Amino acid sequence: MLALRLARGAHPLVLLRRLMVAAASAGVGFLLLCTLSYAVAGPHPSDPALLRLAWCLAPLAATVQFAVAVARTDPGARPRQGLSAVGLGPVRLTALAAASTAVSCTLGSMVALLFFLHLRGDLTGMPFDGDAAELLAAGQPLPLGAVLLLLALVPVVGAGAAALALRPRRSVWGEGIDDDEPEPAFEAPPGGLPWGVALTAVGAAVEAYAGRGTGGGGGTPAGVLAGWTLTAVGLAMAGPGIAHVCGRVLQSLHPGAVRLLAGRALMDDARRIGRPLGVVSAVVSALIAASALAGERPQPFGPLTGLGAALVVACTVAALLTSALEAKHARATTREGLLDLGAPAGLLRATVALRAVVLLVVFAPITWAVAELAALPLRR
Structure with a gap:
């Protein structure tokens, strides 16, 4: 009630x-x-x-x-x-x-x-x-x-x-921790990057094996589904680690104010943004692979398949935008503090733009590579 x-x-x-x-x-x-x-x-x-x-x-x-x-x-x-x-x-x-x-x-x-x-x-x-x-x-x-x-x-x-x-x-003193509060500076980086890369490789291998199993006729559906699931889980696990590495690289080699703030924000938001980004990358790679196969077969997908694909795309993109909104709310106090110290608003906007560009530059090739690996065995 x-x-x-x-x-x-x-x-x-x-x-x-x-x-x-x-x-x-x-x-x-x-x-x-x-x-x-x-x-x-x-x-x-x-x-x-x-x-x-x-x-x-x-x-x-x-x-x-x-x-x-x-x-x-x-x-x-x-x-x-x-x-x-x-x-x-x-x-x-x-x-x-x-x-x-x-x-x-x-x-x-x-x-x-x-x-x-x-x-x-x-x-x-x-x-x-x-x-x-x-x-x-x-x-x-x-x-x-x-x-x-x-x-x-x-x-x-x-x-x-x-x-x-x-x-x-629970913290070490037994007190509750609010997820919306900024994470402490000594917190260890996300540790799922090696496992995520391994699962993504295993998923690509499963999809390749399933595609060869039917001589290129589209692959065994169960095998293709299992391979894509492993790939999606792997990218979701690797996403926070990739975002954290991007933030650390941005802060290297004598960074200026924009790079320093953007890198620190990426490291703080790695867990919030990285996982939805990995899922979106897996979904986009699957769409790229499916669109490449769609031209080779008459009417490859039905209306219910289209509905399911639309739901997956809409929900994953909406989850990413919602996680970005959560990260923005979590940094509200920091943003207000910087403005009170005299930081120009243009500097903060440039920081946001730099984070978005860096994530796009890093995740776009990963998405394309996964899509090509998924579609290659199914084209034979």
Whole structure:
């Protein structure tokens, strides 16, 4: 109930982000229900329903990532002085953020169910009644338990991921640490770079092996999916380390004020920005590889595949922008301090532009290289 009251009184931009989470959840729910109707319609030896369900994991993961990013920037989940006295300590705020995420995702799942039933023809009285009845197996009854399980998947996973990401951390003295506070200068750099590079290489090798397994006919779908998943996880793990290295390089060789501030900010924001950047890099590389293959085959993708791809792209880009907004809020105190000391606003804008250019220059070749490695075995 408290989560609903806070949602009703939230800022319009906060409500917009929550509605975007609900829309993404609706898209994933609709894809899951379409997969269920495909399985109910009958056996499909050439295209198993389990494989279609596995392809829904990418939109599901992207939606959960976006939901977590929105929960991290939710003002209602930030610790404030005096809230612990009224029973809203770090643990309660984490539970509140998880509940808000569950509410948004549940709303999206309900919309997905209504839209699915409407296209099947089970709900009448509106335009486009039953237009997709044949595609959605309108003549076959759907198991209620499976429908509820699939629709509950996004709210449960999203709320659990939000609670895990926002859980209160403990310092050496046992005090809670706010994620929005600047990280201390002695903090060790992200340590996932070697593992991320290794996973990315393994993912590329798996995709190559899957492509050769069918003589270049597009690769084994399960193998291609497994390879891309490993690549995406590897880039997400390596992203913070790459961003941290970029910041350290910027500060080397007698830097000026712009380079020094940009490098320090990149190192501080490496964990916030690096992981979403790695995921976006993996998604863009997959799109590049898919577009290269699309011209070699007639009608390679269907409408549901297009919907899933659109969800993945929209959610990953939105998560990156939301993480950038979180990093901006975390540096608000530092920015105000620099302005009070007389730093020109143009200097701060140049710092932001330099960070963006450096990240683009570094991640663009990585994205292109991964895309070429993924598409090379599938073109044979």
